Amino acid sequence: MSTVKLTVNGKAVSAEVEDRTLLVHLLRDHLNLTGTHVGCDTSQCGACVVHIDGRSVKSCTVLAAQAAGANVTTIEGIAKGDELHPMQAAFRDNHGLQCGYCTPGMIMSAIDIVHRHGGELDEATVREELEGNICRCTGYHNIVKAVLDAAGRMKVAQAAE
Template sequence: MTCVTMCINGEAVTEDIEDRTLLVDFLRVRRRLTGTHVGCDTSQCGACVVHVDGEAIKSCAMLAVQCEGREVTTIEGLAEGENLHAMQKAFHECHALQCGFCTPGMILSALDMVRRHGAALDEATIRHELEGNICRCTGYENIVKAIRQGAQEISA
């Protein structure tokens, strides 16, 4: 067991965990943050995307002990009370979800795109950046629209 301290969604957390514990399992099982999904266990689908120190990572491919002293943000950490984050609103307004399984990972990936590219995200860039996220329901038309709308609102 290793004692790990990290900040999750603005809250300091210290726990003893097995060295082999994946970040996704730590978040879902130990912290009960079930918005982070396990879709493939091979880092192919993007359902497990969270931010570590502001960058999108696939939490099924990272050990929780690697987050020692780091800042982790999950989908639960985006909204402020009942007020959705601009990207969450955009996904809702653009009907960019159906079953919702991929949505948390898509939103966190989208926010990383905005961080790196700003409001200038074009359709080709968004589609290229989404290659690591799989949606089995919506196609990607509304997801692309939502990311463009969210990027504009965030950058305004």
């Protein structure tokens, strides 16, 4: 057993876990942050995407101990109080979700995509960048619309800061 200390959604946390514990299980089972989903156990679906030090990572591929000392952000940590993150609002407004199971991972991946591309995105880039996230419901059309919409919203929000 190891004690893992990290910052999750802006709060310092510590948990005693087995050395083989994956980050996704630390988040879900020890910290009760169940917005991060386990969809495949093989690192293919992207339902478990979180940000580690600002970059999207499939949390089923990272041992909890590897995240020690890191700043982890989950879907629960991106809104500001009752105000949705622009990506969450864009998914809602563009009907970018159906069953919602893949949505947290899609949103976390999409935020990283927008940050890495500086908000300058086109449909082909979004589709290519989201290849690591599987949605079994939507056919991706509205997800892509949501990401492009959010890129504009995030650019406006950043300019206002």
